[in-house]
Amino acid sequence: MTDLPSHARVVIIGGGAVGVSALYHLALAGWTDCLLLERNELTAGSTWHAAGNCPSFSTSWAVMNMQRHSLSLYRRLAAEVDYPMNYHVTGSVRLAHTQTRMQEFQRAKGMGRAQGMALEVIGVAEIKARYPYVELHDLAGALYDPDDGDIDPAQLTQALAKGARMMGAQIARFTAVTGIARAGDEWVVQTDKGEVRCDKVVNAAGYQAQRVGEWFRPYGGRRVPMAVMSHQYLLTEQIPELADRMATDGKLPLLRDVDSSYYLRQEKAGFNLGPYERNARAHWATPDDPFPDDFSFQLFPDDLDRLEWYVQDACARVPLLAQAGVARVINGPIPYAPDGLPLLGPMPGVRNAYEACVFTFGITQAGGAGKVLAEWVTQGQTEWDMWSCDPRRFTACADDAYALAKAVETYGHEYAMHFPHARWPAGADLRLSPLQGRLTSAGAVMAPYNGWERAEWFAKPGDDLSWDATQTWDRAGPWEPRIAAECAAVRDGCGVLAISGFTRLTVSGPGARDHVDSLTCSRLPPPGRVGLAYFCDARGRVVTEMSVMNDAPDRVRLITASVAQWHDAEHLWRQAPPGISVTDHSDQAECLLVTGPQARAVLAGLTDADLSRPWLSIQSARVAGCGVTLLRVSFAGELGWEVHCPPADAPAIWDALTGAGAVPFGMAALNALRIEKGYKTWKGDLSTDYTALELGLDRFIDWAKDFPGKTALLAERAAGPARRFVTLTLDAPGAADAPYMSNIWLDDARVGETLSGAWGYRVGASVALGMLRADLVAAGTRVAVEVFGERFAATVQGQGALWDPLNLRLRG
Numbered sequence: 001m002t003d004l005p006s007h008a009r010v011v012i013i014g015g016g017a018v019g020v021s022a023l024y025h026l027a028l029a030g031w032t033d034c035l036l037l038e039r040n041e042l043t044a045g046s047t048w049h050a051a052g053n054c055p056s057f058s059t060s061w062a063v064m065n066m067q068r069h070s071l072s073l074y075r076r077l078a079a080e081v082d083y084p085m086n087y088h089v090t091g092s093v094r095l096a097h098t099q100t101r102m103q104e105f106q107r108a109k110g111m112g113r114a115q116g117m118a119l120e121v122i123g124v125a126e127i128k129a130r131y132p133y134v135e136l137h138d139l140a141g142a143l144y145d146p147d148d149g150d151i152d153p154a155q156l157t158q159a160l161a162k163g164a165r166m167m168g169a170q171i172a173r174f175t176a177v178t179g180i181a182r183a184g185d186e187w188v189v190q191t192d193k194g195e196v197r198c199d200k201v202v203n204a205a206g207y208q209a210q211r212v213g214e215w216f217r218p219y220g221g222r223r224v225p226m227a228v229m230s231h232q233y234l235l236t237e238q239i240p241e242l243a244d245r246m247a248t249d250g251k252l253p254l255l256r257d258v259d260s261s262y263y264l265r266q267e268k269a270g271f272n273l274g275p276y277e278r279n280a281r282a283h284w285a286t287p288d289d290p291f292p293d294d295f296s297f298q299l300f301p302d303d304l305d306r307l308e309w310y311v312q313d314a315c316a317r318v319p320l321l322a323q324a325g326v327a328r329v330i331n332g333p334i335p336y337a338p339d340g341l342p343l344l345g346p347m348p349g350v351r352n353a354y355e356a357c358v359f360t361f362g363i364t365q366a367g368g369a370g371k372v373l374a375e376w377v378t379q380g381q382t383e384w385d386m387w388s389c390d391p392r393r394f395t396a397c398a399d400d401a402y403a404l405a406k407a408v409e410t411y412g413h414e415y416a417m418h419f420p421h422a423r424w425p426a427g428a429d430l431r432l433s434p435l436q437g438r439l440t441s442a443g444a445v446m447a448p449y450n451g452w453e454r455a456e457w458f459a460k461p462g463d464d465l466s467w468d469a470t471q472t473w474d475r476a477g478p479w480e481p482r483i484a485a486e487c488a489a490v491r492d493g494c495g496v497l498a499i500s501g502f503t504r505l506t507v508s509g510p511g512a513r514d515h516v517d518s519l520t521c522s523r524l525p526p527p528g529r530v531g532l533a534y535f536c537d538a539r540g541r542v543v544t545e546m547s548v549m550n551d552a553p554d555r556v557r558l559i560t561a562s563v564a565q566w567h568d569a570e571h572l573w574r575q576a577p578p579g580i581s582v583t584d585h586s587d588q589a590e591c592l593l594v595t596g597p598q599a600r601a602v603l604a605g606l607t608d609a610d611l612s613r614p615w616l617s618i619q620s621a622r623v624a625g626c627g628v629t630l631l632r633v634s635f636a637g638e639l640g641w642e643v644h645c646p647p648a649d650a651p652a653i654w655d656a657l658t659g660a661g662a663v664p665f666g667m668a669a670l671n672a673l674r675i676e677k678g679y680k681t682w683k684g685d686l687s688t689d690y691t692a693l694e695l696g697l698d699r700f701i702d703w704a705k706d707f708p709g710k711t712a713l714l715a716e717r718a719a720g721p722a723r724r725f726v727t728l729t730l731d732a733p734g735a736a737d738a739p740y741m742s743n744i745w746l747d748d749a750r751v752g753e754t755l756s757g758a759w760g761y762r763v764g765a766s767v768a769l770g771m772l773r774a775d776l777v778a779a780g781t782r783v784a785v786e787v788f789g790e791r792f793a794a795t796v797q798g799q800g801a802l803w804d805p806l807n808l809r810l811r812g
């Protein structure tokens, strides 16, 4: 029987690669009084049967960071903990069938370069030199990743476990957690071997995370949004030619045919073929297929029929593969969150609880994930912005049906490209505003924002709305003339945009205003006005931004991004003193943005409001006979008002506004308009990768008061920020605008990165917002922006906005 300690600072539930890496990194951070509980032997979940591929490739900046950390750790771990491991850094060749795929590779190469990795994009003629057995006739090129390889997942886990134990952390194997309770400030973790009390607890239960998550529901938790998919790879018999080659040339690089959707890896002198098949299969998702009590070290029955197309395709691509028969099939459970990324960070709704679970690439990500988890636990903040993996990105609308539909879709398109105008169909229409019918009959092409459907752009009869038309990184497409016209309507007349699903929070209770004031570096606006407030962490990095309406000492209302719903509510309540509550009213109002130089004229005939009230004013009024709140703001950077109304009244107000000449526009136009104004979006431009000073938020900082991050920001102010937020225009526009994290160059030196890019229809240029080395931010400085691998000369703009720098139109 395991000798369980009665108390640990942190208890981790689950001893797969991720849980053990979390324990290792906690110990590395000096938190050695930590305990990992594993119901069976370490690796009993998904880890033991994983193929162990370790790519660095990702199109997500955060995920690439995490994987890069893993790979660098795995190279030195065996020596550091004296635990030899089979880790082969073979490199990989990722094939492209199309030029759009080559563009994706160029982008990943640029991001890799920014992170110090030497990914290479190679032409068709160069592929054979890296991988002699491949058929080339239908290829466009490839990406070579020198850091890719494969590791033995069990050895990796054991090495991390050894390292953690050497530092003093404890692991109790064959100890199943059976429940959770609270006793005062402590968690009581119940196991089949007795109880352990702890300060903080981590759900690292892999594909069993939903079951573990249920125990946290009485303490504010939610149902873990995930599904379990079946994932297979097959191992072939040995191939003499490969055996001969190995003796002289070593192991082949890993080959990924992402357009056909499989990887092919040399395994000893045979192959390992692993497809992500379209006809994907979920398990344990229906009442007739209940979740098993225990599936440790078990597999699903082989299901090779599902893989037939992929096997044939791979044999045609690498004819050598066809020489060998199948020796063994591995079909195991693999967890999927709706977007295929893990749940890594604070557990939504629950204090002192964290998640490091639902990893689909948990071997290559375990190292980095352990570091991130340890930072969350020990510091409450992470080195890299990790929003793309933050569990709070899914909110209440991500129910089981949604999670399943998205998991099946995401698995089947694991290697798919995610083009800006493509909308994946599964899980649509989760949250519909009462305007949905009006929007779609006006031609709206919709997209979800935290489940809320909003118009992206308005199509006209005859526009090509096919899936194929969206398969491009280019600006041009059926949407382009429509977005141009929508921007022109906002510039010259009046547009109306339904912004459904804004997050609306109220902080109330004695001292509510002081509480919000203590969290933000900004000065709260006076009553009757709306103002932007920024919230920093201890390093002065920007955690979030909210619009604040400061009604009374005991009531503050805040409006924030739709996707920030749980994140921002938690930022307010987690630190709230007793007596302060945070309530969410997001579904109780609809917002219509009415904006453009004619906005006043359009509204005038419909409202009793005083439309002469200034920019940032708030007033209650009637529009089209309905009671509304009018905020004099416009994210489009024109004269405008946000009309906030009860959802049921939105159709009448919409009809009145459009009847009076307001032209419907969509989120794509709003994005272009706000970029010309230099307005930042949360997690688009504002993130914990940058400080408030780097982001140019100086004028929002009230230095006279105390706030989180002040010490760090004072020091940074004294030294001068190393980089600054800028607007750039590309001198000669290419076919595409700069995507997130495109490199900015000064000759051959990388001097920054872009954050947002779009065509600015009012200024007639491809505009990028980005972060640039501080000595280069003077207006007129010439740099180059790398867009999908091609460098474009660009000019740094002055500190004011490109469009209406004096805000004359906004205040007009």
Ligand SMILES: Cc1cc2nc3c(=O)[nH]c(=O)nc-3n(C[C@H](O)[C@H](O)[C@H](O)COP(=O)(O)OP(=O)(O)OC[C@H]3O[C@@H](n4cnc5c(N)ncnc54)[C@H](O)[C@@H]3O)c2cc1C
Pocket (backbone or CB within 6 Å): 013, 014, 015, 016, 017, 018, 019, 020, 037, 038, 039, 040, 041, 042, 043, 044, 045, 046, 047, 048, 049, 050, 051, 052, 053, 054, 175, 176, 177, 178, 204, 205, 206, 207, 208, 212, 231, 232, 233, 296, 330, 331, 332, 333, 334, 356, 357, 358, 359, 360, 361, 362, 363, 364, 365
């Ligand atoms: C066929 C296949 C091939 C794969 N290939 C790769 C690959 O090449 N590269 C890659 O990066 N990823 C791959 N994966 C994915 C990878 O296996 C997982 O992402 C990874 O193993 C997840 O690790 P984990 O620690 O999060 O979860 P797990 O390994 O599932 O560990 C969770 C642990 O929690 C324990 N546990 C659960 N409930 C309790 C409880 N109540 N009390 C105590 N303990 C509990 C379980 O026993 C288990 O050991 C593959 C997956 C499959 C199915």
